[in-house]
Amino acid sequence: MSVHGVKIGLEIHCQLTSLKTKLFCGCSSDYRGKNPNMVACPVCLGIPGALPVLNEKAVDCAVMAALALNCKVSERMFFFRKNYFYPDMPKNFQISQYDRAGGVPLAVDGYLYIQAGGKQKEIRISRVHLEEDPGKLVHLGAIDESPYTLVDYNRSGIALLEIVTEPDLNSPREARIFLQKLRSILEHLGVFDGSLEGAMRCDANISLAGGTRVEIKNISSFKEVERALSFEIMRQRDMLKKGLGVKRETRHWDETRRITITLRTKEEEQDYRYFPEPDLVPIVITEDFIKEIEAKMPELPEARIKRFVEAYGLPSYDAGVLVGSKALADFFEECVKLHNKPKEISNWMMSDLLRYLYENNLEIHESKITPKHLVEMIKLIEDGVISGKIGKRILPEMVLTGRHPSQIVKEKELIKIDSREKLEEIVKKVFAENPKAVEDALADEKAAHFLVGQLMKETKGKADPQLANQIIREKLEHIKTKKVPK
């Protein structure tokens, strides 16, 4: 969509999923799939008298992330209280960080480059800081129709890294690309696993052609980002077309209905009354500590791309696609370990596999295909058991069911037909049934493709394409030479 003057800024919340406990208490961070309100303690429930104590690993992870995002890490950072009421807030204030009123967040002034419209673009990161996750709300139906609200505090207190960008993104697509890159980096650092439900959520600020800024909250995953932003741009464009202004407000993205809705019942301005958290002391980050973290940093995507190019001889574009997510890059390297044909594997992954995943809105970890199986399929083709075309055919089933390629081949009788005898039989049949095509092929060699196609149809794709081609051309030659010019 090319709407002019779109400015998008993102406020991304990533859970530090590598931590074993919550940010300020010793409750387990493994809350997914548990019954409601099972993983909570006086601290993360906001019970009177409870006090927060900072998880030391959280600072390690956060500083590492900030460095990977090219930020300036603060020498001394403070925690602040962000005061507001909401049922998912156990204390009705969130312990977070701030960059004004004497507050100093973890890190500021970073950037990431993304590839957009064939060009490299710098997206500025204004700050990175730590804060706690609130609980989860459950509604009966849509949020604005539910007669009451159910609250689960299992998630309350989980460590979040908040990353705020400047409004440098100019389309929903760019936003998605940015988020993918961010995710890849954080996953490569080992601080974050984006495959976990709800691990990355974001809010967005959008404005059109210098108009008012609207905040969109409750975007819960990558897939939702493009949808939500696209909808909102359309909505704002409509409003402007109709001559109605765009109101400066906060809107809620409703995943089910796929619309943004307004939740504010009062026209009051939110005032968070930030002040320093009295129960927590400042954190001093020394040069030595930063050097320690830098030394521990795992291979980042940029470096991995370079390595793919050098070690596997891949073109840098291909390497870039494969390192689009850590899961994908890991999958690739696993395959190469099993079967040292990086170019082959790369081709299969980049064309058919990725296309199929994209079409079905799946990520590699959501599919059932394993490196072992992909390698096996490639080997089947190399050994001549099946043709490449058959490979393409069974790939979707492998992705959806995780079944062994040889199993599928056996069951569906997809073994390649490469016996000359058999093929010659079928070629005879094809020629007999398609006399006009034969005439065309005799006149123009290129038209022989139709006949090859028919042959493949007859053999349900099992014919060895090269042999099929060869036989058909031989036969045509034969007819040519047999024909006696009148």
Added chain:
Amino acid sequence: MKKHHISKEEVEHIAWLARIELSEKEKELFTEQFNKILDYFKKIDEVETEEIPPTYHVLDLVNVYREDKVAPSLPPEKILKNAPKKEKRFFKAPRIV
């Protein structure tokens, strides 16, 4: 003559920020009392503090941490024990809008 520091409208807005409902009478009474109190507090304006750093913590502690080690959560019955309204294992809150 007492100076007017805070208006009734401001009191209303602040009471909303603090989610405390006030009756009309209370709004008037509180406004009066607040103005008296703020009038006393205004003596802090007498002190020159431009160059003075604020004291956020009286102690000089920094870098107080906790190990990233799992500790037992509250037993499930205790988590919901004091909830005035609950449904199954959820806390029951009023509707959002």
Added chain:
Amino acid sequence: MPKLCERTANEVAKKIRDKETTTEECVLSIFERVHKVESKVHAFVTLVEEEALEKAREIDNKVSNGKPLGKLAGIAIAIKDNMCTNGIRTTCSSRMLEKFVPPYDATVIEKIKREDGIIIGKTNMDEFAMGSTTETSHFGPTHNPWDLSAVPGGSSGGSAAAVAADETFLALGSDTGGSIRCPASYCSMVGLKPTYGLVSRYGLIAYANSLEQIGPIAKSVYDCALLLSVIAGYDPRDATSVKVRSKDYTFFLKDDVKDVKVGVPKEFFGEGTSENIGKSVWDAIYKLEELGASYSEVSLPSLEYALSAYYLVAMSEASSNLARYDGLRYGYRIKSDDADWSTVYSKDRRAGFGDEVRRRIILGTYALSAGYYNKYYLKALKIRTLIRRDFEKAFKNFDVLIGPTMPTPPFKIGEKIQDPLALYMCDVLTVPANLAGLPAISIPCGFADALPIGMQITAPPFREDLILKVGYAFERNTTYKDQKPPLK
């Protein structure tokens, strides 16, 4: 022959160890007294007689089996109702928490239990510790045992009155702006606010977290030092608690103040302090001089702004600390809540909180709000720095600073409750120690028309040893400790 309940904790502990009496007898004596005078004093919100007697029997078992005993073995202790006690209702004397039963023990409670202390009940207080007279309690005021028509002080009024009335041997209070020292002074008891960070706040229901500390209220300086030794110490669950080596504070109690340099801040004897108070405290200072100390007047000019700074900081923090009370996870919830959450919360909080609490939350919200943050909250924190500096300067030349604890003797219940500002003024002498995080104690030092007067001794951070030593010497050479209220 004094009854068991009339003795000090130390005396009783010794009798139990020497097997002259049993713990059960002591606890029974306590409850007998409670049943006799509680209807007049109203010091308690909750009593746990059954549990206390059971624990008493356990301890007697230990004694008869020669097992090692904790430092507080057999001693009845009352806990201010803003400290979480697992399984025992904890109300902060508020309708908001009337039914709240904490699922955990505060660290100080764990420590007391570990030392075989016997918790007998939760004491009355100003609602959420906001007050200086225990009159804002949802359950009605506590009465001063020395004059039942007078206030006992606050906000730990119930704790001080209970000890003064011999309804308990020891009590815990909390002090944010004077809430231990004020009632101790008004009830002629010894009350100590420790250095900020010495005693864990884990389990203390917060009012103003950068200012408050839990501390002992006792009949004697020794008893006070005993309880302090038990509750002090680093707690990993409180990130503002300090790693100091644990001490036995009774070790510092020597009847020796030779060469102790006493500073007397002239700001403590300003026009707000009544004459009889001034006279009593000066007499006490002369007494210390007799005993070998030296004194000199000193000025801490920033103290004039301490009261305003205190209230701004305290109210601001309180507005945030009390935001959690919305009736969802615990606390008061209106019955028919068929409205949006924002409306229901506002109604819950209106009904659950009394006037003073609502006033402070709203004013605190105001002080932090956009446009006023610098003018009020930040300014108050800067004045706090000035006050700290004044104290540091003074302590270069003096070991301790002495003045009155309260500007007036205890006044009548109902006398000042309609005038919030007049009540705030009661704290003028106690708030500086909270702002600076310093240890301070109130020791009985006289009477004005049969109403108690207390002297406040302040020392540098972590020098509780100094204030206990001076207090002990004064106590040993006067007779205030042995005086009992005329309560039958």
